[in-house]
Amino acid sequence: xxxxxxxxxxxxxxxxxxxxxxxxxxxxxxxxxxxxxxxxxxxxxxxxxxxxxxxxxxxxxxxxxxxxxxxxxxxxxxxxxxxxxxxxxxxxxxxxxxxxxxxxxxxxxxxxxxxxxxxxxxxxxxxxxxxxxxxxxxxxxxxxxxxxxxxxxxxxxxxxxxxxxxxxxxxxxxxxxxxxxxxxxxxxxxxxxxxxxxxxxxxxxxxxxxxxxxxxxxxxxxxxxxxxxxxxxxxxxxxxxxxxxxxxxxxxxxxxxxxxxxxxxxxxxxxxxxxxxxxxxxxxxxxxxxxxxxxxxxxxxxxxxxxxxxxxxxxxxx
Numbered sequence: 001x002x003x004x005x006x007x008x009x010x011x012x013x014x015x016x017x018x019x020x021x022x023x024x025x026x027x028x029x030x031x032x033x034x035x036x037x038x039x040x041x042x043x044x045x046x047x048x049x050x051x052x053x054x055x056x057x058x059x060x061x062x063x064x065x066x067x068x069x070x071x072x073x074x075x076x077x078x079x080x081x082x083x084x085x086x087x088x089x090x091x092x093x094x095x096x097x098x099x100x101x102x103x104x105x106x107x108x109x110x111x112x113x114x115x116x117x118x119x120x121x122x123x124x125x126x127x128x129x130x131x132x133x134x135x136x137x138x139x140x141x142x143x144x145x146x147x148x149x150x151x152x153x154x155x156x157x158x159x160x161x162x163x164x165x166x167x168x169x170x171x172x173x174x175x176x177x178x179x180x181x182x183x184x185x186x187x188x189x190x191x192x193x194x195x196x197x198x199x200x201x202x203x204x205x206x207x208x209x210x211x212x213x214x215x216x217x218x219x220x221x222x223x224x225x226x227x228x229x230x231x232x233x234x235x236x237x238x239x240x241x242x243x244x245x246x247x248x249x250x251x252x253x254x255x256x257x258x259x260x261x262x263x264x265x266x267x268x269x270x271x272x273x274x275x276x277x278x279x280x281x282x283x284x285x286x287x288x289x290x291x292x293x294x295x296x297x298x299x300x301x302x303x304x305x306x307x308x309x310x311x312x313x314x315x316x317x318x
Contacts, residue, residue: 002083004051009086011063015102016077016293016313017042019143020228023304025069035073039296040313042066043077044092044101054086062092064101064273066109067262070255077102078296080316087259090266093274098318099288103280103310104147104269109254111148112265114203114225115155117250121201121223122155125268130157134195136217137161139205140171140179143310144227146286147278148203149174151269154277160194162187162210167308173285188216198222208233215241227252286310 004010022040024030047061057063067088069076075084092101115135116122122129135152139145140161152159153175161171162182171179180190191199191213198219204210207226214224215238224247229235242249254262272278280286287309291299296313303311 002081004049004054004083006052007054007086008051008083009047009054009057009089010049010081010083011043011045011065011089012048012081013043013045013077013079013315014098014318015044016040016315017102017105018299018303018311018313019106020303021106023300026300037069037073038076038079038082039069039300040077041068041070042102042105043068043082043315044098045316047089048081050086056086057089057091062094062098062101063089064092064104064270065089066105066266067254078293078313078315080293087263090270093270095276096273099312100273100278100280102312103143103286103288104273104278106254107143108147108151108269108272108278109262109265110144110227110252111151111203112268113252113254113257113261114144114148114227114250115152115201116265117225117248117252118201118223119248120221124264125151125155126271127154128156130155133157133200134198135159136191136195136199136202137171137176138182138203138210139163139230140174140176141167141285141308142205143286145171145203145205146174149176149285150278151272153177154272154275158195160191160199162191162213170285170287170308173283175285182210182213188213191217195219201225203227206230206233208235211235211237215245215247218245218247221246221248223248223250225250225252280310288312290314
């Protein structure tokens with residue numbers, strides 16, 4: 001049983017969340033030497049013990065957490081108990097399920113970051129923070145896209161999502177005001193019909209593939225926030241077009257943004273959870289695929305194979 005050091009807590013894990021970053025790290029896609037590790041960055045559970053100097057949470061508190069295994073390879077969430085720095089652990093509202101708690105983490109904080117990097121936009125999210133803004137969420141059926149739709153709508157934005165034809169209903173269920181099939185030839189015209197002046201922020205999952213569409217719908221001084229490049233198509237920047245738009249590109253990877261931004265985003269995400277605006281499940285547009293702890297390998301394989309929705313591992317009883 002791991003013991004929490006000063007500034008740490010021990011969590012009895014109830015649900016572990018699996019993200020693409022987890023299988024990529026496990027398979028060495030990020031480089032570096034292979035080390036013994038416990039997978040998964042996200043999870044939820046109950047505080048089981050606290051180390052010296054910890055007063056933010058107490059034994060028995062329900063919590064969600066993220067970046068569990070960052071620089072701590074044995075602290076991943078795919079285990080019954082884990083010790084974590086208290087700054088990576090956040091209160092989980094009594095009204096929220098442990099499944100919600102394990103689903104936010106990396107996806108919701110990534111979405112929060114994408115929605116708060118515009119030069120003329122807010123740095124925090126709350127009701128009204130994005131009032132008057134138009135947000136385009138590429139890949140609205142994915143976990144990050146799902147959270148971006150929910151958070152942007154909660155903050156008052158008009159939300160347009162792009163999906164493939166078979167996934168339109170997921171983005172609609174998440175709360176997108178408009179959903180466009182990005183494969184249609186007139187996708188840009190459809191988006192422009194909802195946003196004649198262009199979109200303020202694009203939350204981008206496939207930067208290379210969507211490059212031409214993005215430049216066709218971005219407003220002057222708009223921002224493209226890139227957190228992935230699904231399909232690995234190279235991103236070739238049209239310098240003149242981007243200069244004409246005074247476009248801003250922001251690349252996102254949570255591991256390097258620092259604890260201050262993570263904590264600020266987590267506060268807003270916790271508020272959104274408490275407000276009931278980050279639901280998960282089929283009805284909310286994010287189907288859940290649940291495995292038990294002994295099937296962790298299968299859970300990783302499901303994410304790697306591109307499962308639509310959220311893959312979770314049930315670790316213990318709540």
